[in-house]
Amino acid sequence: MSAVPGTATTLAAARTAPRRRGDRIFSTAATAAGAAILAVLAGVAIFLLIEAWPAITADAAEIPGGDGLVAYIAPLAFGTLLGAAIAIVLAVPLAVGVSLFISQYAPRWLAQPLGYAVDLLAAIPSIVYGLWGIAVLGPATVDLQRWLADHLGFIPLFEGPASATGRTMLVVGVVLAVMIVPIISAITREVFSQTPRAQVEGALALGATRWETIRMAVLPFGRSAVIGGSMLGLGRALGETMAVTIILSVSGAVTFNLISSGNPSTIAANIALDFPESSGIDVNALIASGLVLFAITLVVNMAARAVISRSERGRL
Amino acid sequence: MSTALRAVSWRRRATDRAVTFGVATAFALALAPLVSLLWTVVSRGAERFDATFFTESARNVVGEGGGAYHAIVGTIVITGVATLASVPIGVLAAIYLQEYGHGRLKRWLTFFVDVMTGIPSIVAGLFAFALFAIFFGPGIRLGVMGAVALSVLMIPIVVRSTEEMLKIVPNGLREASYALGVPKWRTVVSVVLPTALAGIVTGVMVAVARVIGETAPLLITTGTFSSVNANPFSGRMENLPVFAYSQYKSPGVPPDPYFARAWAAALTLIAIVMLLNLAARLVYRRFGTELR
Numbered sequence: 001m002s003a004v005p006g007t008a009t010t011l012a013a014a015r016t017a018p019r020r021r022g023d024r025i026f027s028t029a030a031t032a033a034g035a036a037i038l039a040v041l042a043g044v045a046i047f048l049l050i051e052a053w054p055a056i057t058a059d060a061a062e063i064p065g066g067d068g069l070v071a072y073i074a075p076l077a078f079g080t081l082l083g084a085a086i087a088i089v090l091a092v093p094l095a096v097g098v099s100l101f102i103s104q105y106a107p108r109w110l111a112q113p114l115g116y117a118v119d120l121l122a123a124i125p126s127i128v129y130g131l132w133g134i135a136v137l138g139p140a141t142v143d144l145q146r147w148l149a150d151h152l153g154f155i156p157l158f159e160g161p162a163s164a165t166g167r168t169m170l171v172v173g174v175v176l177a178v179m180i181v182p183i184i185s186a187i188t189r190e191v192f193s194q195t196p197r198a199q200v201e202g203a204l205a206l207g208a209t210r211w212e213t214i215r216m217a218v219l220p221f222g223r224s225a226v227i228g229g230s231m232l233g234l235g236r237a238l239g240e241t242m243a244v245t246i247i248l249s250v251s252g253a254v255t256f257n258l259i260s261s262g263n264p265s266t267i268a269a270n271i272a273l274d275f276p277e278s279s280g281i282d283v284n285a286l287i288a289s290g291l292v293l294f295a296i297t298l299v300v301n302m303a304a305r306a307v308i309s310r311s312e313r314g315r316l
Numbered sequence: 317m318s319t320a321l322r323a324v325s326w327r328r329r330a331t332d333r334a335v336t337f338g339v340a341t342a343f344a345l346a347l348a349p350l351v352s353l354l355w356t357v358v359s360r361g362a363e364r365f366d367a368t369f370f371t372e373s374a375r376n377v378v379g380e381g382g383g384a385y386h387a388i389v390g391t392i393v394i395t396g397v398a399t400l401a402s403v404p405i406g407v408l409a410a411i412y413l414q415e416y417g418h419g420r421l422k423r424w425l426t427f428f429v430d431v432m433t434g435i436p437s438i439v440a441g442l443f444a445f446a447l448f449a450i451f452f453g454p455g456i457r458l459g460v461m462g463a464v465a466l467s468v469l470m471i472p473i474v475v476r477s478t479e480e481m482l483k484i485v486p487n488g489l490r491e492a493s494y495a496l497g498v499p500k501w502r503t504v505v506s507v508v509l510p511t512a513l514a515g516i517v518t519g520v521m522v523a524v525a526r527v528i529g530e531t532a533p534l535l536i537t538t539g540t541f542s543s544v545n546a547n548p549f550s551g552r553m554e555n556l557p558v559f560a561y562s563q564y565k566s567p568g569v570p571p572d573p574y575f576a577r578a579w580a581a582a583l584t585l586i587a588i589v590m591l592l593n594l595a596a597r598l599v600y601r602r603f604g605t606e607l608r
Contacts (some may be wrong), residue, residue, distance in 0.1 A: 023500050034422075045444060047446035051450070062354070131579070185346075211332040239439065272536070276536065
């Protein structure tokens with residue numbers, strides 16, 4: 001500023017000084033926002049750990065159930081995994097079918113509206129899925145579950161006796177499957193439709209039928225997307241709360257019997273059910289179980305993202 | 317020889333047909349719940365989808381009557397605060413990723429924003445609870461706690477969608493701005509952001525639609541309350557999803573009026589979510605066309 005005005009260098013200096021300051025402020029703000037997000041994620045882990053700590057260090061007898069934290073969380077973790085496992089087994093073939101239908105079979109003008117319809121499934125709040133499950137799907141499948149108990153009862157999964165209300169782990173698994181189909185299919189649909197044209201046309205030129213084209217070109221190309229998308233869906237199913245809370249009739253039993261009225265609870269549903277009425281160490285124990293859920297879903301999601309980003313890099 | 321050939325191609329054709337049938341069935345199976353669910357919610361929710369429902373609270377209501385006015389106010393306040401907190405952070409972080417980011421921080425942020433979209437909503441609720449419980453004790457229930465929980469869920473969605481929108485702003489626009497001597501930050505604020513504005517607004521609306529139906533995190537942070545409370549910093553605050561849940565879970569005697577209110581709340585939620593998604597699509601179609 002104090003330099004002689006009129007020379008080229010001072011002009012440039014005068015104009016770059018405030019410009020640099022504006023840039024510096026703005027880029028600092030943007031970087032800070034980015035760092036803040038990472039801090040929030042770290043904060044989730046840290047604050048959960050702080051609030052879970054009293055339960056982790058507490059005497060085993062003080063934890064609900066009286067047998068310590070591990071004995072408290074293990075049956076819940078079992079229920080969480082069981083429900084998510086049913087969901088994933090049902091949802092993956094369904095989602096792949098949906099994605100193939102939209103990307104390979106449906107006429108082009110219809111593909112986009114059909115995609116919207118599937119995405120609508122993801123937009124519906126989980127509480128509404130819960131109400132639908134307990135009021136419609138559960139009662140509607142009571143007879144089916146009774147049939148399963150009568151005719152397939154030799155399989156431990158359908159041992160029975162069948163629940164009279166339909167509030168079973170099987171129904172929960174089906175509802176979870178419906179909820180994660182759009183998540184899986186959003187990823188797979190995208191990748192299926194990006195199958196290299198030349199490979200598809202090459203297969204067709206060799207006389208392949210549509211199915212053979214899909215098997216030889218589309219599915220190998222989209223394999224890692226199916227894996228990654230399924231793991232994203234798995235993460236969602238593990239953490240889903242309200243649908244399970246409302247539908248499932250809970251006894252705390254550890255059993256593979258999917259159609260009886262005594263089912264293991266899940267970590268998330270147990271928190272939603274017990275948290276509002278808990279106090280003292282019980283709250284800390286619930287938060288400790290939430291920390292376990294956070295750790296499980298974090299690992300699943302990180303693995304899913306790693307698989308998906310590798311498949312994307314492979315395509316470039 | 318020729319019969320053998322024909323047998324093989326018959327089998328191939330049959331497999332192809334079977335797969336076509338299977339794929340179409342899968343699609344129908346996936347959409348059947350959507351139809352059933354929408355029908356159930358509309359037919360059962362219509363009974364109490366009336367003026368009283370939107371103008372009266374549940375204060376001192378036993379049995380029939382009453383409404384969800386207090387819950388609607390709560391939902392608007394909680395979601396509004398969450399949006400006010402999430403949009404600046406999310407958009408700035410997206411600007412960092414697209415315009416400034418480099419090296420390890422960018423890679424980490426990209427990865428962890430994706431991971432963050434998968435945080436279970438109940439865990440976000442526990443985080444908000446833990447954060448406030450450390451300072452105010454374990455009995456604390458506030459509207460703003462719910463907003464913090466929803467922000468954790470919303471921020472990654474806003475970052476993702478904003479980043480996508482900034483990506484499709486043509487580089488020529490940025491270069492033209494630099495060529496005119498406009499500093500980088502002014503280029504971002506007055507060239508890049510306005511160009512991507514429709515897309516960013518669309519993304520925010522979709523993010524709002526995603527979190528407005530969240531029940532679990534609010535159940536443990538805002539509690540339940542049957543009167544109107546519009547102050548997020550004072551006391552418990554009801555909201556639509558929790559209202560639907562508590563009406564259904566702990567009904568009075570006879571239970572039918574409570575169930576009817578729960579279904580009406582579910583119908584209201586679905587209507588809000590659908591309207592938000594529809595509006596988002598319209599905004600993008602109306603104002604976002606120059607980019608495509």
